[in-house]
Each structure stands twice: as structure tokens, then as C-alpha cells.
Amino acid sequence: MQTFLLIIFSLVFSSAFAQNKEIEDQIKYKAIYELTYAPDSTDINELKTEDFNLFLGNKVSIFASRGRTMSDSLKMNLQGRDIGSMDFEERAKRTKTEFESVIYKGFPEEKISYSYKILRDNLRYEEDLNQFSWEILPENKLIEGYQSQKATTTFAGRNYIAWFTSEIPISEGPYKFNGLPGLILEISDVQNHYNYKLKSFEKFKNPASVELKVSHFIKSDKKEILESIKEYKLDPFAVVERNNTPEKNITFGFQPGEKEKLLRENKEKLEKRNNPIELE
Numbered sequence: 708m709q710t711f712l713l714i715i716f717s718l719v720f721s722s723a724f725a726q727n728k729e730i731e732d733q734i735k736y737k738a739i740y741e742l743t744y745a746p747d748s749t750d751i752n753e754l755k756t757e758d759f760n761l762f763l764g765n766k767v768s769i770f771a772s773r774g775r776t777m778s779d780s781l782k783m784n785l786q787g788r789d790i791g792s793m794d795f796e797e798r799a800k801r802t803k804t805e806f807e808s809v810i811y812k813g814f815p816e817e818k819i820s821y822s823y824k825i826l827r828d829n830l831r832y833e834e835d836l837n838q839f840s841w842e843i844l845p846e847n848k849l850i851e852g853y854q855s856q857k858a859t860t861t862f863a864g865r866n867y868i869a870w871f872t873s874e875i876p877i878s879e880g881p882y883k884f885n886g887l888p889g890l891i892l893e894i895s896d897v898q899n900h901y902n903y904k905l906k907s908f909e910k911f912k913n914p915a916s917v918e919l920k921v922s923h924f925i926k927s928d929k930k931e932i933l934e935s936i937k938e939y940k941l942d943p944f945a946v947v948e949r950n951n952t953p954e955k956n957i958t959f960g961f962q963p964g965e966k967e968k969l970l971r972e973n974k975e976k977l978e979k980r981n982n983p984i985e986l987e
Contacts, residue, residue, distance in 0.1 A: 708714045708917075711929065714829075715979075724929060725947060728884045729919065729920045729921070730766055730767055730813070730814050730815070730916065730917075730919045731916070731917070731918050731919075732764035732765055732766045732767050732913035732916075732917045733764055733765060733915065733916060733917070734762060734763065734764045734769075734911065734915040734916075734917050735763060735765070735910060735911055735914045736762070736763040736877070736908065736909065736910050736911065737761065737762055737763070737908075737911065738760075738761040738763065738847065738881075738903070738905060738907070738908045739758060739759070739760055739761075739773075739881075739906045739908075740759045740761065740881045740903045740904060740906060741756055741757075741758055741759075741903070741904050741906050742756065742757050742758075742759055742881070742902065742903050742904055743755070743756050743901075743902045743904075744756075744757075744900060744901045744902070744982075744984070745899075745900045745901075745982055746756075746805075746981075746982055747979045747980070747981060747982060748900075748981050748982035749981070751898075751900065751982075753946065755805070757772055757773070757774070757806065757905070758770075758772070758773040758906070759771065759772050759773065759806075760772075760773060760776050761879065761880075761881060762917075763868075763877060763879055765950055766813050766816075766930050767811060767812065767813040767887075767919065768811070768812045768879050769809065769810070769811055769813045769916065769917075770809070770810040770811075770812075770881060770882060771806075771808075771809045771810070772804040772806040772807075773804070774803050774804025774806075775804050775807055776804065779944055781824045786794060794824060795958060797807070801918065806918045807823060807824070807846070808821055808822060808824070808862045809822045809823075809883065812836060812879070812883070812885055812918065813836065813891050814919050815833070815921060817835070817836050817837070818833045818834065818835065818836055819833065819834045819835070819836050819838075819883050820832070820833055821834070821883075821929070821932075821968060822924060823932065823936055825935060825936070828925055829922070829923060829924045829925060830905070830927055830932045830935065830936075831924035831925065831926050831927070831932075832926065832927060832928060832929040833926065834883070834929075836885065836898060837886060838862075838951060839860050839862065839884065839885065839964075840860060840861075840961060841858045841859070841860050841869075841886060841887055842858060842860070843856065843858045843887070843888075844856070844857040844858060844859065845857075848870065849978075849987055850870055850892040850893055850904075850905065851892065851905050851906075851907075851908075852874070852944065853872040853874050853875065854872060854874060855870040855871060855872045855892050855893070856871060856872070856873070856889075857868065857869070857870055857907040858887055861885075861987035862883075862884075863984070863986055863987055864986030865896040865897075865898070865900075865901070865984070865986060866896060866897045867884075867894055867895065867896050867897070867986060868894070868895055868896075868897060869884065869887065869891050869893065869894040870890060870891070870892050870893040870894070871887040871890060872889045872892055873887070873888055873889040874889055874893050875890040876888070876890075877889070878890075879891065879900045880894060880903075881894065882903065882905040882936070882984065888915060890905075890908070891903075892904070892905040893905065900984075901984050906941045920977040926955075931961045937946070941974060946948050
């Protein structure tokens with residue numbers, strides 16, 4: 708059996724965070740979704756795409772962008788076994804992502820965990836797993852060879868239309884979505900700013916072991932974590948300098964004007980990322 712010790716965040720924190728709640732599971736399936744989205748609300752015709760992996764076990768699921776998957780320990784057994792043979796340019800291209808978060812459903816039990824790594828800190832906030840209220844409708848259509856049925860819901864300020872299939876009786880889907888009597892094959896908000904669509908679904912010949920521990924994360928409030936992420940994206944250098952220690956001190960050797968240029972580019976990029984999937 709493959710060994711897949713999925714501790715994306717390998718640091719062990721102090722006992723203040725070590726409630727030591729642990730989940731062990733077997734990852735049996737992988738679904739790949741393509742996200743088509745409009746990052747800038749002032750230019751909704753400028754669309755971008757990115758692939759995401761949804762790993763499915765009996766108790767938990769893990770959702771992350773392909774680039775995020777390739778860039779850390781998730782890649783070890785489920786993705787990119789040949790990554791060691793890649794040259795630097797190819798590796799950089801395959802690990803590039805606009806979405807650095809990882810979403811766990813069923814970890815802790817009956818919860819959704821949204822996690823994001825900032826330097827050595829692996830931040831996490833929790834939400835209720837069963838937060839979606841679905842209306843199942845009679846319409847049907849074929850998606851990737853699966854007969855699917857329509858459902859609608861409202862989440863975080865957006866109204867969504869989903870298509871799920873009872874042919875894959877797994878109550879899961881991309882991002883935080885779950886709770887339908889079958890796998891979600893496609894889901895989009897009614898404005899079509901965010902559209903996830905299934906590209907492939909596979910069952911692993913050899914299930915992969917996964918072990919998740921609460922003690923590997925720093926739990927915090929959702930608002931505080933989102934503010935920390937924004938601060939880090941705006942000025943990562945300030946965050947690095949603030950987190951320096953005598954044992955590990957990182958310094959930057961900028962050419963004149965180089966730091967200012969990078970910070971200006973960061974700000975401009977964030978200003979164009981003004982259309983998050985969650986509006987509230």
C-alpha cells in the first residue's frame with residue numbers, strides 16, 4: 708500500500724495548539740476540476756482557468772489547486788512521481804498557482820477546515836460541514852458521461868446552480884461544497900464568475916494513507932486569517948522581517964528601487980483580484 712502521510716504542514720506547534728485531535732483515513736478517489744473564474748469584477752470578460760484536485764477518503768476530503776498539490780507533500784504519492792527529474796523551469800511552471808489554500812472536509816469531524824501557510828505558520832479556520840441548504844430540481848443533463856441532476860443553493864453572497872450525479876454516490880464537490888446525494892460534477896454562481904467543472908474522476912488501485920492532526924495547524928478566526936493573508940500578499944518582506952528570530956534571520960539584498968517596484972506590483976495585482984468567491 709502506498710504511504711501518503713498527508714501532513715501538508717510538517718511543523719509541530721507548541722502545546723497551546725496541540726489538542727492532538729487526529730484523523731486517519733484512506734484516500735481512494737481523485738476528481739480533477741477546472742475552475743474558470745473572473746478575478747476582476749470591473750472586467751468580467753477577462754477569464755482565467757486553473758485545475759484543482761479533490762482527494763476523497765471515507766472520512767475526509769482534501770481540495771487544493773494542482774499547483775499547490777505539486778508544490779508540497781501532497782505530490783509525494785498522488786501526483787508528480789517524476790517531479791525529481793524536472794528542470795527548474797518546468798517545476799516552477801507546474802507549481803504556479805493563484806490559489807494557495809487547502810480545504811479539508813471532515814477534519815475535524817463534521818467541520819470544514821480552510822488552511823493557508825504563511826512562512827512557518829500554518830493557519831486554519833473552521834466552519835460547519837453541513838452548512839448548505841440545497842433545493843434539488845427535476846432537470847437532468849449529461850456531464851462527462853454521467854447522468855446529472857440540477858440543484859441550487861446560496862453561499863457567501865452568491866447564488867449557485869450545481870449538477871450532481873447519483874452514479875458516484877459520494878456527497879462531495881469542489882471548494883467547500885458538499886451535501887448532495889452524489890458527487891458534484893459542475894457548479895457555478897448565477898453570474899458565472901466562478902465555474903467548477905469536472906474533468907476526470909478516478910479510483911486509486913492502491914488507496915493512500917492519510918493522517919491529519921489538529922496540532923499541525925494554528926487555529927484562528929476567519930476574519931483574522933483573511934486579513935493576515937492580505938497583509939502577506941501586499942508586503943511579504945515586512946512579514947518575513949517581523950518573524951525573524953536570532954536563530955533564523957532572513958535578510959533581503961535589494962537593488963535601489965527594486966523593493967518598491969515589487970510592492971507596487973503586488974498592490975496592482977491585488978487590486979485586480981477584487982472578486983473573491985466568497986463575498987461575505
